[in-house]
Amino acid sequence: MTSTIIEVEGLTKKFGQKTVVHDANFKITRGEIFGLIGQNGAGKSTLLKMIGGLMYPTSGNIHFFDRAATDYASCFERMGLLIEHPGLYPQYTAYDNLKLLAISYGLKQYKQYISELLELVGLDASNKTKVKHYSMGMKQRLGIAIALLGSPDVLILDEPINGLDPQGIAEIRELILDLNKKGLTIVISSHILEELSKVASKYAILHKGEIIEVISKDDLLLRCEERIEVVVDDVSKALPVLEQELRMKQFKVIDTHTLHIYDTHMNNQQIVKLLASHDQYVRSITNHKTSLEQYFLERTEKVGGSLD
Ligand SMILES: Nc1ncnc2c1ncn2[C@@H]1O[C@H](COP(=O)(O)OP(=O)(O)OP(=O)(O)O)[C@@H](O)[C@H]1O
Ligand SMILES: [Mg+2]
Numbered sequence: 001m002t003s004t005i006i007e008v009e010g011l012t013k014k015f016g017q018k019t020v021v022h023d024a025n026f027k028i029t030r031g032e033i034f035g036l037i038g039q040n041g042a043g044k045s046t047l048l049k050m051i052g053g054l055m056y057p058t059s060g061n062i063h064f065f066d067r068a069a070t071d072y073a074s075c076f077e078r079m080g081l082l083i084e085h086p087g088l089y090p091q092y093t094a095y096d097n098l099k100l101l102a103i104s105y106g107l108k109q110y111k112q113y114i115s116e117l118l119e120l121v122g123l124d125a126s127n128k129t130k131v132k133h134y135s136m137g138m139k140q141r142l143g144i145a146i147a148l149l150g151s152p153d154v155l156i157l158d159e160p161i162n163g164l165d166p167q168g169i170a171e172i173r174e175l176i177l178d179l180n181k182k183g184l185t186i187v188i189s190s191h192i193l194e195e196l197s198k199v200a201s202k203y204a205i206l207h208k209g210e211i212i213e214v215i216s217k218d219d220l221l222l223r224c225e226e227r228i229e230v231v232v233d234d235v236s237k238a239l240p241v242l243e244q245e246l247r248m249k250q251f252k253v254i255d256t257h258t259l260h261i262y263d264t265h266m267n268n269q270q271i272v273k274l275l276a277s278h279d280q281y282v283r284s285i286t287n288h289k290t291s292l293e294q295y296f297l298e299r300t301e302k303v304g305g306s307l308d
Contacts, residue, residue, distance in 0.1 A: 004063075005030040005154060005185050006051060011060035013046050020046050022209045024060070028154075028187060028202075033180050035200030036189040037296060043209040044189040045084055045158050051187065052081040052156050065153075080152035082160060086143025090132035094118060094142050095125050101149055121145045121175060137168030144175065155179060157188045161195060173199055193296040207300045222252070224290045228261040228268060231283040232275065235259050241278045246270060257283070 006028040013021040021043045028034045038044045049055040051062060065078070089097050095114060102110035115125040121141040131142065140160055147155055157176070161169045176199050180186050190196045196203065203220060205213045215223075232238045235253055242248040242261075250262035261271075268285045275282050290298070 003030045004028070005065060006187075007063040008051065009061045009063070011047070011050060011062065012058050013043070013050060013055070014058045020209050021050070021057075021206075024206075024211045026204050026211060026214050028185065030153075030185055031180070031183070032201045033176065033186045033188060033199050035196040035203045036187065036206055037191065037193050037196055037203055038189070038206035039191055039300065042191075042206045044191075044206055047206065048081075048083055048156050048158050048187065048189060052079055052083060054081070054083065078153045080147035080150065080155045082140075082143045082147045083156065083158040086139060086146060088131050088139060088142060088146075091130055093128055094123050094131060094134075094138075094145070095127075097131060097142060098145060098149060101146060105150055107149075117145045117148055120148070120179075122171065135168070137164050137171060140164065140168070140172055141175070144172075144179075148179075152184070154185045154187065157186065159189050159191070161190065161192075169195065193292045197292050205296065205299055213299060220292070220295070224292055224295050225262060226264075226287070226289040228266065228271065229284075229286050229288050230259045230261065230271060231257050231285070232259065233257070233281050233283070237278075238275055238280045241274060241280065242266075242271065245274055260288075 004027045008024050008026055011021060011024040012019065024047060036044050036047065046055065050057045089100065092100070095118065098114045098117065099110060102114060107113065118125045121144050123138065123141050123145065131139065134142070144155075144157070144160070147157070160176070161172050164172065173195075176186060176188065180199075186199075188196065188200065193203070197217070197220070201217050203213075203215050203217070204211050205215075230238070235256055235258065238259065239251075239253070242251075242259075246263075246266055248261060248263050248266060252260045252262075254260060268287065272282045272285060
C-alpha cells in the first residue's frame, strides 16, 4: 500500500519582492526516492529548506505523515537533512563529529550506534584522520551519517554528488540505494537528470521557482524511449490495421490523432504504405529519441519568463 509521507500545497517563498519558490504542489510517497531536478538558482535548496524546517514558507502548507506541519518540532525530528554543505568540525575526526552531535541530541549509548552509522556510510570509526583532511566524497558520507543520526524516516539530500569524481558519485549512489532498501524515503536534488535517473523513482522538475512537471520514472523513460510518432486522421481506424497487418503490440494512444509506436520491427515506410492502402491519411510520421538531458532542456525551454 502506498501512503503519502510529505505533501506540499501552494508552497511559496519570497525574499523581499523576489519570488524564489512559487506555488509548489506535490506528494512524496513512503519508500520512494523523490528527485528534485532544477538548474542553478531554480530554488531547489530553498524548497528543501522549507520541507526540512530550516526556513519558513511565505505561504502554503506542508503536511508530514498525514498531519499538518503545525507541530513542526516532532515532524522534523523524523527527518534527516544534508542541505548545501555538511556542517562539520574540521579539526575533529568523523567519530568525534558524530559524538558531539549525539550528545547534543541527548543520545546516551552512542558509541556502538556511531560505529554502526559510520560503517553504514562506508567510513571507519577508528580512523583518526581529522575531517579537514577528508576527500569531498568522505565529507559527503559523513554528512549523510550526520543526517541519519536519530534514525529518521525521511532523508533530504541537497545535491549530494556535487563536486564528486565519478568514483565518488557511484559510491554515494550505491549508498542512497542501499539506505532506500533499508526503508528510508529519500528526497534528493540535482541539476543533472541523467545522474538522478540512476536512483530516483519519481521526479519533480523545478524551473525558475515553479514545479513544471512531476513524473514517474517509468513515464519519463517512456517519453525518452525510441519511438515512431504517427499523426493520422483517426487513430481508432488506423489502430486495428496496424495491429492486424503489422503485428503492432507496443504502442500508446496519445490523442484521437496521435499514436506512439515502440515496436522495433516496424518502419515508417511500411506504416505509411499500409495505412494509405486502407484509405488512412498519414499527416506526419517522425522518429523520436530523446536523451534525459535533452528532455529536461526541452521541458525547461518551453517554460520561459522569470519570477519577480
Ligand atoms: N536568503 C536569501 N535571500 C535572498 N535571495 C535568496 C536567498 N536564498 C536564495 N536566494 C535566491 O533564491 C534563488 C534560488 O536559490 P536556491 O539556492 O534555492 O537555488 P538552487 O536551485 O538551490 O541553486 P543551486 O543549484 O545553485 O544550488 C536564487 O536566485 C538565490 O539567489
Ligand atoms: Mg542549491
